[in-house]
Amino acid sequence: MMSQATWIAKTTTLALLSVAVLVPDAAAQCDRNRINVASATGSVYVDLNRNGRFDRREPGVPDIAISNGCRVVTSDSNGRYEIDLAPTEILFISKPAGYAVPVDANQVPQFFYRHYPEGTPSEIRGTAVEWLFPVIEPTGPLPDAINFGLLPDSSDSGVFTAHGFADTQARVDLSQDMLREDLINPLIGNPYGVDFGITVGDVANDNLAIYDRHKVMMGLMEIPQWYLPGNHDVNYNSPDARFANETYKSHFGPTYYSFNHGDTHFVALNNVEYAGLGEEFASGRYRGFITENQLQWLTADLALIDPNKLIVIATHIPLVAETEDEFGNRATGPNTENFQALLDILAPFPNIYGIAGHDTSSSWKVEVNHQHGWSGQPWLAHTLAEVRGNGWTRGPADLRGVRDAMMEDGNPNGFYVFHFAGTDLSPEFIPFPFGPDANQRLRITLDPLLESPAEGSVNRGQLQSDTRLVVNLFDGGLRDKVWAALDGDAPTPMIYTVRTDPYVERAHRRFADTDDAYGRPHLSSHIWELALPNNMATGLHHVIVTTEDEFGQRQRGSFTFEILDNQ
DSSP states (O other): OOOGGGGBOOOOOOOOOOEEEOOTTHHHHHTTTOOSOEEEEEEEEEOTTOSSSOOTTOOBOOSOEEESSSOEEEOOTTSEEEEEEOTTEEEEEOBOTTEEOOBOTTOOBOOEEEEOTTOSOSEETTEEOOOSSOOOOOOOSOOSOBOEEEEEOTTOOSEEEEEEEOOOOBOSHHHHHHHIIIIIHHHTTOTTOOSOEEEESOSBSSOGGGHHHHHHHHHTTOSOEEEEOOGGGOOTTOSSGGGTTHHHHHHHOOSSEEEEETTEEEEEOOOEEEOOTTOOBTTBSEEEOOOHHHHHHHHHHHTTSOTTSEEEEEOSSOSOOEEEOTTSOEEEOOOOTTHHHHHHHHTTOSOEEEEEOOOSSOOEEEEESGGGTOOSSOEEEEEOOOTTTTOTTSSOBOTTSOBOOOOTTSOOOEEEEEEEETTEEEEEEEEOSSSTTTTOSEEEEEESOOBOOTTOOSSEEBOOTTOEEEEEETTOOTTOEEEEEETTOOOEEOEEOOBOOHHHHHHHHHHTTSTTOOOOOOOBSSEEEEEOOTTOOSEEEEEEEEEEOTTSOEEEEEEEEEEOOOO
16 A cells, blocks of 8 residues: 655755746636745655655656645656745646556555645634544644656557546445445456546445445455545535645545546536535535636646547536437436536637436536527537446336435446547446346337236237337437348348436336435436337237447347237
């Protein structure tokens, strides 16, 4: 395990040369209310013997971005840097491609130094705070040198895969048990061969004491695990937003940062702005908003990046969530209030992909284009289906004791494998290998169901008027294509429709007012319909459904039903 102390070497401070990258007035914005500012110095170096110390003859690494959360400097030709740092700030580097950063025993990347000489304050703006969960312990005076070691990584190439996780979000130990059964067990030992994983917020569900247990479990995947905070990772007894993530920071480091892998520059932003204890925004006690300091840091961070790289923006709250079908039916979800400010900063970059979580109701794939004030090449803002689905307390439990947790748009809970090739990214959603949708990528049903005979049946009965074949293509979107071939006929295009999933409607009615209740059905952004002829013959019918999403990925599903004579 590599602790924060391992990163620090007490050395003689040298005269350093580094390049500061600032936007106009950035220093003025970031210097507000900063006191006891000191100069942090050190080196970024290649840790050839992997001992966590900067040893003689280990080379420095030039042109590495180092930040205090607003200002960004780069290491000089010898790997040395100098930057101002105030108490309660976190110093961090942006990992370059071709290198890895050390990880701790639970695979949490160690790319930062917390400068908390006296620890997290117990009094903020004159208000005493009794922290409900452990926060940052005192780190003592600023060391003479804060050195960051890099590890050569020959596997870091332009073609790679990574896991994406949205909202693991366990509140109690039983929920964490379910997460272990659904997510951890299938991924122990990295069976998909990914390079790393990233969790886009809501690591916990308000009970931040569960972080320790969660990290141990995630570490079993044996890959670096990057994190960012969500609204359920907030210290809600903080009087203001500045200290709203102290417990999160004590476990995972800065709440926003960047790193490079292959031809991709990953940016993690904290767009959960907390109003403070007893305060509220118009939307409630938090809102989707990217703070000014983050925007200024991001401007400086991206100034160092080749515009031809792929930029992946990871947030917790979606940047934008919406869809509309050809009939004018429209659905919307949570969004980021100052999305336009982010778009202005991203303008020089033609290759962008956004990932987010937060929406327990729905997944979304929104094409960001001129309708959003974006004049560049369209890109996707992708709200991921969640690991915990609609919640670890939702739906009936299976024989393992794990609840179904189906989302309100009909998505099963699951995880992602992101496939990267140069500046191309293709997301693959993988439902958990248990439950009614085990390993499936779509669900087929009838609406309304066949009228069942008195003795009961499953998809056998009398055909009702205006029956439709309904397909839920999990984590799909309006640019995907779906076809249905009935009884061996040629495939017919199905119609994209914004509506609730009839399967979810039936599940909700069946378990309403019980301990196994599902969430209320929500308009889905990935439903297709096909009207069936009212005069279909009695007997057995079969349907083959084929799909192709906007990334060229294809799926296939089949379905049978038996029509009985109306007499």
